[in-house]
Amino acid sequence: MRYVDGKAAEGVFVQEVDEEVRRVKQHDETRREYMTLAMELKRQRQEGIAEGTRNMILAMLQKGFSAEIIADCAQTSVEYIIELGKKNHLL
Known part of the structure; x- marks a missing residue:
């Protein structure tokens, strides 16, 4: 747990983990894959x-509920609420 908190690696196992972490951080392809994954997860979260x-x-x-109250709750425009309502035959 000390290693996770940023403390120096102690013990053989933790030193090996530290070496592997450093090696992976230096590997450009792995870094790109991680960044691509991180961006995809962010996109999916935003879509959700x-x-x-x-x-x-x-x-x-x-x-x-009125469009004004919904817009206030959803922090969006009344125009968007009305447009969405019309598209879904609710207004």
């Missing part, structure tokens, strides 16, 4: 948030 927000807006429209 957007989909969740859209679903929340649609549910609120179905329950009869």
Whole structure:
């Protein structure tokens, strides 16, 4: 746990882990793969948030909330709420 907290590597196993971590950090292809993966995960997370927000807006429209209240809750524009409502035959 000390190693994870940034302390010096102690013990044979932790030193071996430290050496492998340093080796991987130096490997350009592995770094690129990691960055690509990180960017893809970020994109997927953003898409998930957007989909969740859209679903929340649609549910609120179905329950009869006003576009103004929904826009305030979803931190988006009234115009977007109205457009989404019309596309989904809720307005």
